[in-house]
Amino acid sequence: MSAVMGRxxxxxxxxxxxRAVAGxxxxxxxxxxxxxxxxxxxxxxxxxxRLAYLRPGLPRQILYKVRFEQASIWPxxxxxxxxxxxxxxxxxxxxxxxxxxxxxQAL
Amino acid sequence: xxxxxxHDHSHDHAHDHAGAGHAHPPQRDHDAGPMGVYEVMEEAVxxxxxxxxxxxxxxxxxxxxxxxxxxxxxxxxxIARAWVDLAFKQRLLADCRSALAELGIxxxxxxxxxxxxxxxxxxxxxxxxxxxxYPKLLLGIPPAWYKSLAYRSRTVVDPRSVLAEFGVTVAxxxxxxxxxxxxxxxxxxxxMRPAGSDHMSESELAALVTRDAMIxxxxxxxxxS
Numbered sequence: 262m263s264a265v266m267g268r269x270x271x272x273x274x275x276x277x278x279x280r281a282v283a284g285x286x287x288x289x290x291x292x293x294x295x296x297x298x299x300x301x302x303x304x305x306x307x308x309x310x311r312l313a314y315l316r317p318g319l320p321r322q323i324l325y326k327v328r329f330e331q332a333s334i335w336p337x338x339x340x341x342x343x344x345x346x347x348x349x350x351x352x353x354x355x356x357x358x359x360x361x362x363x364x365x366q367a368l
Numbered sequence: 369x370x371x372x373x374x375h376d377h378s379h380d381h382a383h384d385h386a387g388a389g390h391a392h393p394p395q396r397d398h399d400a401g402p403m404g405v406y407e408v409m410e411e412a413v414x415x416x417x418x419x420x421x422x423x424x425x426x427x428x429x430x431x432x433x434x435x436x437x438x439x440x441x442x443x444x445x446x447i448a449r450a451w452v453d454l455a456f457k458q459r460l461l462a463d464c465r466s467a468l469a470e471l472g473i474x475x476x477x478x479x480x481x482x483x484x485x486x487x488x489x490x491x492x493x494x495x496x497x498x499x500x501x502y503p504k505l506l507l508g509i510p511p512a513w514y515k516s517l518a519y520r521s522r523t524v525v526d527p528r529s530v531l532a533e534f535g536v537t538v539a540x541x542x543x544x545x546x547x548x549x550x551x552x553x554x555x556x557x558x559x560m561r562p563a564g565s566d567h568m569s570e571s572e573l574a575a576l577v578t579r580d581a582m583i584x585x586x587x588x589x590x591x592x593s
Contacts, residue, residue, distance in 0.1 A: 263413050286549070287498060287551055288371060289476075289548065289550060290443055290496060291497070291524065302517065303480070303482075303552070303553060304480065304552070306551065306552045309551065309552070324551055324553075327554075329542075331546075333526075338524065338525075338526075339528065339529075339544055340526075340527070340528045340544060341540055341541070341542065341544065342500075343544055344527070344528075344542040344544045344545070344547045345543065345544075345545050345546070345566050346524055346545070346547075346548060347545060347546070347547050347548070348547075348548040348550045349549070349550045349551035349552070349553055350550065350551075
């Protein structure tokens with residue numbers, strides 16, 4: 262699975278798009294607009310947001326495991342500063358983030 | 369655990385009442401009273417598929433038996449192997465599909481699997497906020513609480529409190545890492561091998577691995593000699 266080459270690589274800082282979508286959607290609302298770091302390129306999968314409507318799921322989407330700092334998602338988060346949340350996000354939901362330095366630190 | 373009322377009923381019904389202190393109407397048994405809309409739909413679709421020769425009663429029965437036969441025992445076997453065989457563990461973490469194939473487990477084409485490892489520094493816990501994705505192949509049918517709105521929402525917002533309610537205390541200096549199964553991967557946690565288990569065989573070790581330990585809402589208890 263790791264042989265897949267996408268726009269992003271482990272360590273890259275990314276931001277989840279914050280567009281609104283009516284219908285089936287796999288980018289959780291609570292992560293829209295959030296910044297995280299790619300920890301793994303998971304593979305190349307049929308697009309679930311098209312498969313849900315009985316379409317072939319094309320074009321396929323590169324899937325990334327993205328790590329978010331809990332404290333950056335939830336302003337009142339209670340826990341360790343290293344606590345993290347990881348979610349699997351398709352490339353069509355991601356943008357390169359300006360705060361690229363965070364990547365090296367978080368990994 | 370998370371609500372103040374009886375939660376033995378299934379969570380497949382719409383559950384959009386997040387407030388505390390409310391009362392449910394009594395939940396009827398599945399085989400009592402009139403059928404609900406989804407039960408009628410299921411029966412209609414099933415009957416049509418059988419009438420048109422697309423499926424047979426026997427094939428449906430085989431599939432139901434297969435689903436029922438899956439249990440966390442298979443996941444536990446995988447974990448125990450990883451505990452006794454470091455090279456296998458590394459293959460399992462790097463390429464779950466082929467490592468499971470070594471044990472004769474075919475994960476099929478529906479999803480990929482990924483194992484995340486607990487360490488002294490990091491505790492992992494699995495959730496699916498969007499629906500209830502779950503590694504059924506390795507863990508069997510998910511518990512009702514895994515599908516509950518409370519577990520799915522609170523585990524991402526306040527994982528340490530949820531874990532504490534399950535009896536898992538994560539030290540302040542440890543990292544809690546929540547995995548939201550939002551796409552094509554199904555996750556299981558590789559728990560740490562418990563203290564006092566050095567003398568145990570692989571099958572004895574497998575008996576220590578619970579379903580919840582592989583979700584991350586439990587840790588295997590230390591073994592008393």
